[in-house]
Amino acid sequence: MAELSNAPAPTPDQLVDIYRRMIRIERNDDAIRKTIRLGRLVMPYYSARGQEVIPATLSSLMTDDDKICTIYRGIHDMVAKDMPLRPLWAEIAGRVDGTCKGKGGPMHLTHPESGVMVTTGIVGSSMPIANGLAWAAKLDGSRRVTIAYFGDGASNIGAFHESLNLASVWKLPVIFVCQNNGFAEHTRYENGTSVDFIAKRAIGYGMPGHTVDGNDPLAMFAAAHEAISRARDGEGPTLLECKTFRFHGHVLGDDDKYMTKEEKAAAIAKDPLPAFKAWLVEQGHATDESLAAMQATIEAEIEDAQEFGLASPLPSVDELRRDVFAQEIPA
């Protein structure tokens, strides 16, 4: 694995911005889980609680013009990219004001204005499409970058290997971000993956690969800065393996039979949110009061989005004939 170069240290504003994105993800996830438990949302939910640092840090270095392709466990990636929450909530509730008019749902949320180009329910399929977005950036002569998010399980599917090879041969401005939470659905990492570090696979495709503590904002910032700069400067793709943990299993309701209670508790004890918050205050980058005010603003935004989404009308059945093709299918 290549050594990280000396990326500039994040400014206090950047650090607080990363925390803002993290707490927005965490509060939103909490609200979704509570609403599902109350029976007011009916949806399959793949919580990314615990994985906040990864997209929060990467998004802090991206512009609205930069693109992401993500997966079914990807609402944190969208929230980090500052996707507005009203259409997000309306979509997961299956309503007309949803970003996809209620036709995609939580596994296919799309919001091109925020750069959320594709959300796929198929393991590994964010990567081939991210390459095309990156190819377009090159053809446009633009410096924009594309991130493909995926999990550790996706590094074992063919699409990963085809995509990394093509991105390298074509020197595409794309970053492959593996959020390695230690489990591919229910299968423990080492029982399904041939190497101890996914980043090692980058060697086989002629690109830099780094394994990073995905729960450490400073380590993530350095890795993200290097990979994004490299892509913007036309030097080609990078594979980032960000080690993390998912607090709520594969899908909400999962009883986590495939790990011990102790193991899970130990991983949850490393929750990056309270630790980063305390560090920001300790370093003098923020105060308890300023962060509480930030959180209150975010909670109000989420509450508003939730009310908006759940109050939005249901789609008309005519929608089945719309958006199949550009032209509506006759009744």
Next chain:
Amino acid sequence: MSAKKMNSLQAVNAALHQAMADDDKVIVLGEDIADREGGGVTGATAGLSTKFGDDRVKSTPISEQAIIGAAIGAALAGYKPVAEIMLMNFTAVAMDMIFNHAAKLRFMSGGQSTVPITIRTLTGAGWQTAGQHADHLEGWFAHTAGIKVVAPSNPVDYKGLLLSCIQDPDPCIFIESAGSLFIPAEVPDDLAPIPLGKARVVQEGTDVTIISWSSQVIRCQQALAPLAEAGISVELIDLRTVSPWDKEAVLASVAKTGRAVIAHEAVRHFGPGGEIASTIAEELFGQLKAPVRRLGAPYSPVPFAKVLEDAYIVSPERVVETVKALMA
């Protein structure tokens, strides 16, 4: 108006040159397609990379998922990619990208995403390429909501329909079939795009309607003279677009003749002919003079041995026999 005599592969090449010259958003990718690699295994993309540059015309690794994925991504960013999947059987390798993504992103995003890609792919029996290089799989794609399936039979339609596919806002699969590639015809230089979803009446007639597409149209055309000699007036319809298909033209013709035969190179069992036959039966039940008949390949992989391959393909003789039996 000037015209050139050309075969269907040359017509594809002419359409690609014209589309790339007319619209700089048109880009082309696929295995071996650039001139450095010989301009495509059939020469269909010859000259494009030299004329339009290596950025817009890209040879790829043998990675069908990566090819279609790159086409989808570029389309989401405003380009009109034409991806070549060398042979139709290889679309199986890229089926997740085609079926789960290209076809569905518009619907799943509520209309925010458009995927105006064209997938050109070659297939067809007759060259003894056996079980993994010759299947007519239009039924797979026609069964997928969100993708258009185009299957021309002659050089004019190859050029005019490919021009339409490239400019169409939806994903299109464009089938280039062995049996129809090398029959030359005059193709106008300034040919207008031919609209998708519109059939062509190859020959008008009053006794029986034959509905076909792609290479099978050629074999149906070869049946026309013997049938005329037998005193049977045949209306031959070339569907040209398998999905969405020209229901109006087919129903109008069968309403007139009262008899229908659907002939395709694809396997008959659960083949696209079933959809057309059942639509005719539903819409024209009282007007039919005979049961609707379907001709297609047997329920078998494409074979190697010439004698088996000949038996696999629906021959002009079988078309003649079937029509005669229907009139008896």
